[in-house]
Structures are given as structure tokens and as C-alpha cells.
Amino acid sequence: MINYKLLLSTFILVFMAELGDKTQVAGFAMAAKTGKMFSVFLGASLALVAATLIAVIAGSKIARVVPERAMKTITGIIFIATGAVMLVRIKLFGLI
Amino acid sequence: MVDFQIVLWVFCIVFIAEIGDKTQIVAFSLTSSTRSPRHIFFGTSAALAASSLIASATGGFFSNLIPSYTAYISIALFFIFGFYIIFSKEPPKIKQALIKCVMLEKTTHQMLPRLFKKYNMPGSRVKTISTEDEDHAGIIRFLIKQKKLFKDDINDLPRINNLIGDMDIDIKILKGGFKNGIEKLIKIESVGIDFYTFLHDHLKEGHPEEEKLRNDLSDIIIQEKEHLGILNSLLEKPYDQL
Numbered sequence: 001m002i003n004y005k006l007l008l009s010t011f012i013l014v015f016m017a018e019l020g021d022k023t024q025v026a027g028f029a030m031a032a033k034t035g036k037m038f039s040v041f042l043g044a045s046l047a048l049v050a051a052t053l054i055a056v057i058a059g060s061k062i063a064r065v066v067p068e069r070a071m072k073t074i075t076g077i078i079f080i081a082t083g084a085v086m087l088v089r090i091k092l093f094g095l096i
Numbered sequence: 097m098v099d100f101q102i103v104l105w106v107f108c109i110v111f112i113a114e115i116g117d118k119t120q121i122v123a124f125s126l127t128s129s130t131r132s133p134r135h136i137f138f139g140t141s142a143a144l145a146a147s148s149l150i151a152s153a154t155g156g157f158f159s160n161l162i163p164s165y166t167a168y169i170s171i172a173l174f175f176i177f178g179f180y181i182i183f184s185k186e187p188p189k190i191k192q193a194l195i196k197c198v199m200l201e202k203t204t205h206q207m208l209p210r211l212f213k214k215y216n217m218p219g220s221r222v223k224t225i226s227t228e229d230e231d232h233a234g235i236i237r238f239l240i241k242q243k244k245l246f247k248d249d250i251n252d253l254p255r256i257n258n259l260i261g262d263m264d265i266d267i268k269i270l271k272g273g274f275k276n277g278i279e280k281l282i283k284i285e286s287v288g289i290d291f292y293t294f295l296h297d298h299l300k301e302g303h304p305e306e307e308k309l310r311n312d313l314s315d316i317i318i319q320e321k322e323h324l325g326i327l328n329s330l331l332e333k334p335y336d337q338l
Contacts, residue, residue, distance in 0.1 A: 003135055006130060006132060006139070007135050007138065010140055010143070011139045013177055014119055014122060014140045015143035016166060016169055016173055017173075018144060019147050036099045037152055039098050039099040041148065041149065042106075043102060043104065044148050046103070047106070047109075047110035048141065048145070051111055051119075051120055052123050055119075055121075055140075056123055056127045056140075057133075058127075059123065059125065060127055072182065073181075073182055074125065074129075075126065075178075076178045076179065076180075076181040076182030076183075077178070078121060079174045079175070079178030080178035080179070082122075083173075083175045083178065086118075086167065086170065
């Protein structure tokens with residue numbers, strides 16, 4: 001059963017988080033100078049998929065050990081902390 | 097067309113940059129709290145592909161325009177999702193039970209033929225069990241979407257907690273040999289019979305679908321008992337073509 005709500009929520013959260021991430025854009029600008037845009041895009045995409053795969057597998061392993069309710073609370077706290085850290089970095093160091 | 101040196105170089109750079117990045121943390125924690133790895137994997141990968149497509153297409157042009165308020169939207173989303181996850185309530189017990197039941201029926205439907213194939217066992221009745229369990233899964237999936245099918249106090253009965261617990265069965269059917277696999281499937285069918293009987297006894301009176309549901313559930317229970325009989329006889333003489 002495909003849970004479209006979850007799929008979309010994940011997409012939006014990650015997409016928005018990545019869009020404003022200057023490290024990504026800086027990397028691309030640098031690689032853009034080589035002129036081989038498709039190769040750059042390919043390398044980056046493979047790396048991102050690989051990193052995501054590792055994260056998801058690790059998440060599944062942890063899920064076997066930690067009960068769901070506890071993990072939900074922890075995830076919520078992590079999300080709020082991430083938002084807070086982003087906010088602090090903007091206020092203290094300018095847009096990052 | 098493709099410069100593999102560049103592909104490799106960019107791969108290494110981006111990979112090292114991504115490990116431990118907030119996206120990874122999001123993917124990791126969402127997977128462990130929603131227990132749906134595929135959804136998280138595809139959602140995250142698609143989002144990353146989309147954002148890197150935009151970044152590479154604009155070549156960093158819009159990097160000065162974009163961040164101003166997208167970062168704030170992103171922060172807001174993290175807060176909203178964070179609070180939502182912490183305070184979201186579990187679905188009602190009956191829904192949890194029905195979902196587990198669908199999973200078990202699907203397990204039998206998929207694993208029984210594979211078990212027979214793995215150990216080269218002949219078995220013509222296998223297909224019947226597999227098909228019928230697929231039908232059961234469909235019926236239960238339909239039930240999940242309906243409201244007020246069952247008596248109002250069904251979520252408060254201790255029995256439903258027991259049933260949910262009983263449905264946490266080892267579903268690694270293919271491990272441990274043929275007999276072991278059949279025994280696990282027997283456990284699944286037994287739990288199914290208990291659960292369907294429970295549902296049958298707790299239908300809400302006066303519901304327009306009550307009659308039909310009562311009949312459907314009775315039929316399912318009869319079929320499951322037949323399945324149980326077949327599987328039990330397999331334990332005694334596995335090499336007979338049934």
C-alpha cells in the first residue's frame with residue numbers, strides 16, 4: 001500500500017532543506033566550470049542515492065531495537081533541533 | 097558524452113559532504129519512526145535529485161536569490177513536522193489490527209508458493225490457498241477504509257491487544273527449512289482464524305453492510321480452516337501430491 005501522504009511530506013521536507021543549502025550550490029558552481037554538466041549531475045545523483053540508502057538501512061536497523069513510540073518522539077526532537085540550529089546559524093553567521 | 101573521471105570525482109565530493117548532513121539525519125530518523133523504508137528512500141532520493149537538477153541547471157545563478165526565504169520555510173517545516181510527529185496519536189487499535197492482518201495474508205499469498213518452489217515440493221492445492229489469501233487481503237483492505245463497522249467499544253477490549261500481540265509473528269517463511277516454513281504459516285492461519293472470529297462477533301448491529309460482512313467473514317473463516325487442515329497434513333506427509 002503506497003502512502004502518498006508520507007511520500008509527499010518526505011519529498012517536501014528534504015527538497016526545501018536542500019534547496020537553500022549553499023554547500024550544494026557551491027559544489028555545483030565549482031563543477032560547472034568543467035563544462036561537463038551531465039557527468040556532474042550523474043556523479044552527484046549517485047552519491048546522494050548512495051548516502052540516502054545508507055541512512056535508510058541504518059534507520060531500519062535501529063527500528064528493530066528501539067520501540068516505535070520512543071523513536072517518534074526522538075525524531076520530533078531531532079527535527080525541532082535541526083530547525084533551531086538552522087535558525088541560530090542564520091542569525092549568528094548570516095545565511096548558510 | 098560522459099566523463100567518468102568527473103563522475104567519480106563529483107561522487108566522492110558529494111558523498112563525503114552528504115554523510116552526516118541534515119538530509120541524512122532526516123532520512124535516518126524518519127525511516128526508524130515510520131517503519132516504511134521504501135517511502136522514505138524514494139521521497140528523499142526524488143527530492144535530492146530535483147534540488148540538484150535545479151542547482152546544476154541554474155549553475156549557481158539563483159543561489160543568491162533562492163536562500164532568502166526558502167531557508168525560513170525549511171525551518172518552519174522542521175518545526176511543524178517535529179511537533180506533529182511528537183504529538184500525533186496512534187491509529188485506533190482496530191485499524192492497527194486490520195493492517196497487521198492484511199500483512200499476514202499477503203505474506204502467506206506470496207511466501208507459500210515460494211516455499212514450495214524453493215524445496216521443489218509438488219503441490220497443486222498451494223495455488224488455492226495463495227489465491228484465497230490474496231482475496232482475504234483485499235477484503236480486509238476494504239474494511240480498513242470503512243468507519244463504524246464494529247461495536248464502539250472494540251478498541252477498549254483487552255482481547256484486541258492480545259490479538260495484535262499474537263499477530264507479531266516471525267514472517268521469515270523461507271528460512272529454516274520446509275517444515276519450519278509450514279509451521280510458521282500454520283501459526284499465521286491460526287491467528288487469522290482467531291482474529292476473523294473476533295471480528296465476526298463484534299460487528300456493529302444495524303450497519304447497512306452488516307449482513308454482507310457477516311457472510312464474508314464466515315466464508316473467510318471456513319476457508320482459513322481448510323487452509324489450516326491442508327497445511328497440517330503437509331507436516332505429516334510432505335511428499336504427497338495433495
